[in-house]
Amino acid sequence: MLELDNVTVRFGGLAAVDDVSLRASPGEVLGLVGPNGAGKTTLFNAISGLVRPSAGAIRFHGADVARQPMFRRARLGIGRTFQIPQPLHQLTVRENLVVAQRFGTGKVDDARIAELLDFTGLAGKDGRDAATSLALTELKALEVAKALATGPKLLLLDEVLAGLETAAKRRFMAMLRELPDRFGVGIVIIEHDIETISALCPRVAVLDFGRLIADGAPADVFRDPEVMRSYVGAGGKHA
Numbered sequence: 001m002l003e004l005d006n007v008t009v010r011f012g013g014l015a016a017v018d019d020v021s022l023r024a025s026p027g028e029v030l031g032l033v034g035p036n037g038a039g040k041t042t043l044f045n046a047i048s049g050l051v052r053p054s055a056g057a058i059r060f061h062g063a064d065v066a067r068q069p070m071f072r073r074a075r076l077g078i079g080r081t082f083q084i085p086q087p088l089h090q091l092t093v094r095e096n097l098v099v100a101q102r103f104g105t106g107k108v109d110d111a112r113i114a115e116l117l118d119f120t121g122l123a124g125k126d127g128r129d130a131a132t133s134l135a136l137t138e139l140k141a142l143e144v145a146k147a148l149a150t151g152p153k154l155l156l157l158d159e160v161l162a163g164l165e166t167a168a169k170r171r172f173m174a175m176l177r178e179l180p181d182r183f184g185v186g187i188v189i190i191e192h193d194i195e196t197i198s199a200l201c202p203r204v205a206v207l208d209f210g211r212l213i214a215d216g217a218p219a220d221v222f223r224d225p226e227v228m229r230s231y232v233g234a235g236g237k238h239a
């Protein structure tokens with residue numbers, strides 16, 4: 001479904017993503033980890049169209065999307081969340097989903113919106129405005145609901161679990177586990193916590209200074225000395 005070939009993203013002299021080749025299959029749940037500044041979000045930005053790669057190919061279901069604008073990639077089925085929730089603050093929760101649907105599919109589907117509100121635990125909050133009346137957990141749920149409202153086949157989740165307290169995290173993990181079957185999406189998820197990523201993802205890819213240094217089953221990857229060095233080198237706070 002997603003094919004990255006030798007993707008590099010440069011900011012001046014810095015290769016934030018450095019010659020990364022990676023594949024994700026339909027319905028697959030892939031973890032993306034690495035220390036702070038490793039290039040994870042930049043890779044998401046390159047896939048979703050927020051930054052343009054300096055080199056390399058990005059294909060989605062066979063189509064070369066590397067030069068396509070964000071909305072076109074969204075229409076093809078690439079959806080994403082942002083690390084810091086980015087609702088349209090002046091709009092209500094429901095209106096946020098309407099905008100996301102228009103962006104991703106071009107039309108509004110009220111039944112689907114009701115389903116998404118229910119699924120993400122936001123039913124009953126649909127009339128609230130996003131800026132002033134939602135707690136962090138609800139903002140994160142809205143971020144997931146918005147991404148789903150664009151009708152994705154691939155969902156890029158950028159630290160949706162970070163900062164959640166234990167009960168909310170458990171709820172979110174159950175929600176994420178349901179996504180592939182219920183909504184027919186594959187997932188790439190950025191997450192720092194090794195235990196969480198191992199519980200959610202049969203496969204994990206590791207970035208370090210922009211380079212892909214490991215790709216495989218969590219049990220193998222997190223035993224790899226180079227991976228552990230990169231975590232410990234980053235202060236050991238993720239290990």
Ligand SMILES: Nc1ncnc2c1ncn2[C@@H]1O[C@H](COP(=O)(O)OP(=O)(O)OP(=O)(O)O)[C@@H](O)[C@H]1O
Nearest residue numbers: 011014016034035036037038039040041042043083
């Ligand atoms: N727009 C930008 N301009 C210049 N440098 C950038 C830009 N965006 C990211 N960088 C740099 O690129 C590198 C990779 O950043 P990125 O945010 O992708 O890392 P990350 O792995 O997502 O980190 P974190 O876990 O902290 O979110 C960092 O050195 C960062 O400072």
